Amino acid sequence: MFFRPSFGILALALAASSAIVAAELKPETLAAWREYASVVEQRRAREAADGSRFLVLDFLADRDAERRALASGAVVVREMPAARRDGRDIDVPSGLIHHWRGAVLVRGVTVGELLTRLERADPPAIQQDVIRSSVLARGPNTERVFLRLQRTKIVTAVFNTEHDVTFHPMTGTRAASTSVASKIAEVRDPGTPQERELPAGADRGFLWRLNAYWRYEAAAGGVIAECESITLSRSVPSLLRLIASPLINGAAEESMQRTLEGLRQRYSR
Numbered sequence: 001m002f003f004r005p006s007f008g009i010l011a012l013a014l015a016a017s018s019a020i021v022a023a024e025l026k027p028e029t030l031a032a033w034r035e036y037a038s039v040v041e042q043r044r045a046r047e048a049a050d051g052s053r054f055l056v057l058d059f060l061a062d063r064d065a066e067r068r069a070l071a072s073g074a075v076v077v078r079e080m081p082a083a084r085r086d087g088r089d090i091d092v093p094s095g096l097i098h099h100w101r102g103a104v105l106v107r108g109v110t111v112g113e114l115l116t117r118l119e120r121a122d123p124p125a126i127q128q129d130v131i132r133s134s135v136l137a138r139g140p141n142t143e144r145v146f147l148r149l150q151r152t153k154i155v156t157a158v159f160n161t162e163h164d165v166t167f168h169p170m171t172g173t174r175a176a177s178t179s180v181a182s183k184i185a186e187v188r189d190p191g192t193p194q195e196r197e198l199p200a201g202a203d204r205g206f207l208w209r210l211n212a213y214w215r216y217e218a219a220a221g222g223v224i225a226e227c228e229s230i231t232l233s234r235s236v237p238s239l240l241r242l243i244a245s246p247l248i249n250g251a252a253e254e255s256m257q258r259t260l261e262g263l264r265q266r267y268s269r
Contacts, residue, residue, distance in 0.1 A: 023094075023202075023203070023204060023205030023234040024094075024201065024202055025095075025200070025201030025202070025205070025208050026093065026094050028093045028094070029092060029093055029094045029095040029208075029232070030201075030209075032090060032091060032092040032093065032095065032097075033092070033095065033097065033208075033209050033232045035085060035090055036083050036090050036092070036097050036230065037209075037211055037230060039083040039084070039085050039090065040083050040099075040211075040213075040228070040230060041213075043083070044056075044213060044228075047059060048176075054174055054215060054217050055103065055215055055217055055224060055226045056101055056215070056226060056228055057076070057101075057103060057226065066103070067219075067224075070103055070104065070105045070219070070224055071105060071219070071220065071221070073105070075102065075103075075104045075257050075260045075261055075264075076102060076103050076104075077100065077101070077102040077253050077256045077257050077260070078100070078101050078102070079099065079100055079101075079252075079253070080099040080100060080101050080228065081099075082097075082099060083099065092232075092235075094234065094235050095208070095232055095233065095234060095235055096232070096233050096234070096235050096236065097230055097231070097232055098229075098230070098231045098232075098233070098252050099228075099229070099230050100228070100229050100252055100253065100256050101226065101227065101228045101229075101256075102226070102227050102256040102257065102259070102260050103224055103225065103226040103227070103260070104224070104225055104260040104261070104263060104264045105219060105221060105222050105223070105224055105225075105264070106222050106223045106224075106225050106263060106264050106267050106268050107221050107222040107264075107268045107269065108221070108222055108268055108269030109222055109223055109267060109268070109269055110172075110218065110223065111172065111173055111174060111175050111216050111217070111218050111223050112169075112172065112175075114175075114216060114223050114225070114267055115167055115169060115175045115177075115216065117267055118167070118177065118267075119138075119141070119143065119167055122135060129149055129150050129151050130147055130148065130149060130150075131148040131149070131150050131158070132146070132147075132148040133145065133146060133147050133148070134146045136162065141166060141167040141168070141169070142164070142165065142166050142167070143165045144162060144163070144164055144165070144182075145162065145163045145165060146160070146161070146162055147161045147162075147163065148160055148161070148187075149161060150190075151206075156190075157186060157204065157206050157207075158186070158187040158190040159184055159185060159186055159187065159207060160183070160184075160185045160187055160197060161181055161183060161184050161185070161210075162181070162182050162183040163179045163180065163181050163182065163210075164179070164180050164182050165177060165178070165179045166178050172218075173217060173218035174215070174216065174217050174218070175215075175216045176213075176214060176215045176216065177213075177214045177216075178211070178212070178213055178214070179210075179211070179212040179213075179214075180210075180211050180212075181209065181210040181211070183200070184200065184207055184208065184209070184210065185197040185198060185200055185203075186198045186203035186204060186206070186207075204234075205233055205234025206233055206234070207231065207232075207233055208232045208233060208234070209230075209231060209232035210229070210230075210231045210232075211229065211230050211231075212227055212228070212229045213227070213228045213229070214226065214227050214228075222268070225260070225263055225264075227256065227259065227260065229256065231252075
């Protein structure tokens, strides 16, 4: 399973500042990303060890309200609090990490049926803005997927991406999956004879890293599918930060919403 990140508003903000130039993915930025992802994964591992709760929403104060909203047909999307290490914020020099969670009820299926259909999906992508998709390799509970992504908002950004997906069957009522982008290459002059991939980490910086963590749990009427995603992009110029930040967050929320709605439409019965 995947999450399609939103980088259009970031592109808009950078375009407004005439700042669309190559942005280098610096070692300290990448180190901060790795630390952040590690903290998220450690927290998720602790949650997984709790036998009475499973979904991320179950560890939150408003879990009952969220479950009622999901049962009524709503798509629940929330920005996650920034992950912290030993009580301190994780500084991301020259970068931004976007951290979101969302859930939806997929009706009329069991956990096993949904996981099987996700593993066998062809084409694998369910998100909008996917120009092409294909399965590069499949193994037991694993697959490697190619997605060509496009997003247009003032400027157009096209990416060739590859994702390593692992499915984790657990019980008859619970399962999980993880998708980690192993390649993200912005494409210059897409669709022309001059088309070429820009060097990774030396592009315009709209999308540098993407991890998506999914959990699936049986519920009345179907399966709750929950996605937690983290993405890394370049930082926003300080003069635009107050204007751009709400727009970036709003676009990320919309992207998560569309991803979950697409999942429900494709797999509900």
